[in-house]
C-alpha cells in the first residue's frame with residue numbers, strides 16, 4: 001500500500017502548540033509519510049515549541065522580519081511554498097486555525113490543486129474586523145479546504161450555515177487539549193525561580209497576556225491602565241505578564257506597567273512552563289484565542305479582553321466572560337472576581353467543552369479513511 005503523504009504547514013506559536021501533538025503522531029504512523037514545513041512567521045516563539053515537542057522541520061521558510069506587515073507575510077509564504085509543493089506533491093496539506101500562514105498556505109496548495117485539511121475549522125466571531133485579520137483568514141481557509149476538522153458541534157454548525165457540505169466536516173475536539181494534557185502536571189517545578197518563589201495560596205496570581213491587532217492603540221492602553229489600577233488597589237495581587245515579542249506591545253507594556261510593583265513583565269514562556277502557570281493562577285486575563293480553550297479545562301476563571309469571542313462554548317460552560325476593553329469595566333470585573341467568593345467559585349469550575357485529548361488520533365483516522373493514495 002502506498003503511504004499517505006501529509007505536508008503540515010504552520011508558522012506561529014499557537015499553530016505550533018496545537019499542531020505539535022498531531023505532527024508527533026503523524027510521524028509515528030507506519031502508513032503515513034509526514035513532512036513538516038514551518039513558515040517561521042514567528043521565529044523565537046515558534047522555535048520554543050519545536051524544541052519542546054522535538055519537531056525538526058523538513059523545510060523552514062524563515063520569513064519573519066521585525067515589524068512585518070500582513071502583506072509581507074502573505075507574499076513571503078505564498079512564494080516560499082510554491083517550490084516545496086511542486087517538489088513534494090503531497091496528498092494533502094494540513095493547516096491550522098486562522099493566521100496569515102494558515103490562509104496563505106491553503107491558497108498555495110489550492111493553486112497546485114492539492115487538497116487542504118483545515119484543523120480547528122469553523123470558529124466564527126461574526127465580525128470580520130474582530131479578531132482582525134483572523135476572522136477573515138478562517139473564512140477564506142474554509143473556502144479553500146477540502147476537509148474541515150471542527151473542534152466542536154458549534155463549529156460544525158457555523159460551517160454548515162456557510163454552505164460547507166456536512167460530509168466534509170468531522171468533529172474532532174481541539175488538539176490544544178492533546179497538548180495541554182501532555183504538559184500540565186501536579187507538583188510541577190518551574191525553571192524560572194521567581195515563579196517557584198511565589199506563594200500561590202496567599203497571593204492572588206493573575207496571569208495576563210495581550211497581543212491582538214484590534215487591541216493595538218487605545219484599547220491596549222485602557223487594558224494596561226486597568227491592570228495597573230487593580231494592582232494598586234489590591235495588595236495581595238501579583239500579575240505575571242509574559243509579553244509577546246511584538247515590538248508595539250513590548251513598548252506600551254513597558255511604558256504603562258514597567259514601574260508597577262507586583263507586575264512581572266517577563267519574556268514569552270516556554271509552553272510547558274506557561275501551561276503549568278495557568279494551572280496555578282487565581283484568574284486569567286487575556287485576549288488570546290488558545291488560552292480561552294485551555295482555561296476551562298484547568299478550572300480557571302478567564303476574563304477576555306475583547307468585545308466578542310469565537311469560543312462561546314467556554315462562555316456557556318461558565319468559566320469565561322468577555323469583558324470588553326474599557327478601563328472602568330475591566331477594573332470592575334477583575335475586582336468582582338478578587339472580592340466576591342461566590343462569583344469566583346461559580347467561574348472556577350473545571351469543564352472541558354474542547355475535547356478529550358484524542359483529537360489528533362481522530363484527525364489521522366479521518367485522513368486515512370478519506371484520502372486515497
Ligand code: UD1
Pocket residue numbers: 012013014041042043044045046064065066067068069070073098099100101133134211213245246247
Ligand atoms: C500572529 C498572528 C495572530 C496570532 C498571533 C499569535 C497574523 C496576521 N497574526 O500575530 O493571528 O494570534 O501570531 O501570537 O497571522 N516577533 C518576534 N519573534 C517571534 C514572534 C514575533 O520578534 O517569535 C515580533 C516580530 O517583530 C514580528 C511581530 O512580533 O514582526 C509580529 O508578528 P506577526 O506574526 O506579524 O503578528 P502577531 O501579532 O504575532
Ligand code: UDP
Pocket residue numbers: 013014017209211242267268269270271272274275287288289290291294
Ligand atoms: N503561551 C505560551 N507562552 C506564553 C504565552 C502563551 O506558551 O508566554 C501559549 C498559550 O498557552 C496558548 C498559546 O500560547 O496555547 C496562545 O498563543 P497566542 O496568545 O500567541 O495566540 P492566539 O491563541 O491568540 O492565536
